[in-house]
Amino acid sequence: MGLALVLGILLLAILMIDVVEQLRTVGGDVRLSILGALNLSLMKLPQIVEQTLPFALLIASMMAFTRLNRRSELSIIRASGISAWRFLTPVMVLGVVLGLFTMMVLNPFAAKLTESFEQTRDRLLNEGRPTLSVSDTGIWLRQGDETNQIVIHAKRVAEGGVNLQDVKMI
Secondary structure (H helix, E strand, O other), rough: HHHHHHHHHHHHHHHHHHHHEEEHHHHHOOOOOHHHHHHHHHHHHHHHHHHHHHHHHHHHHHHHHHHHHHOOHHHHHHHOOOHHHHHHHHHHHHHHHHHHHHHHHHHHHHHHHHHHHHHHHHHHHHOOOOOOOOOOOOOEEEEEEOOOOEEEEEEEEEEEOOOOEEEEEO
């Protein structure tokens, strides 16, 4: 119960901040409604859950043990001879189960929705803009890594950017 409460509060706060951030970044360039910003933020929600779940479990566990300590139940448990590991076991098992759930279920789902978020955001930001522009001198492309760089110059582009003509590679 405590985990759901803490996770819900954290996610609601983060979601509100992210909606405002989407309105500021994406909404600054294109017309974006609050529902559109909320839709974009909801696509990021599984990734946010994945990142905040360990902290939520920690805070929920601290809340539960603080509640037990206030009622002197922890002292009674320890005085009866029960090991601390024994009453910590449920929290540790829950942590392992949530870790496995996050790794096997939530992570792939979050990856797909994050990719969908990136595509939707790019589509919104690049709507109506040409995907390729050629200047008077042609098109210049650069490709490489830390050790090698290749500069590609083409004087003309045909078939919507599929074919480059009069190509030089430097």
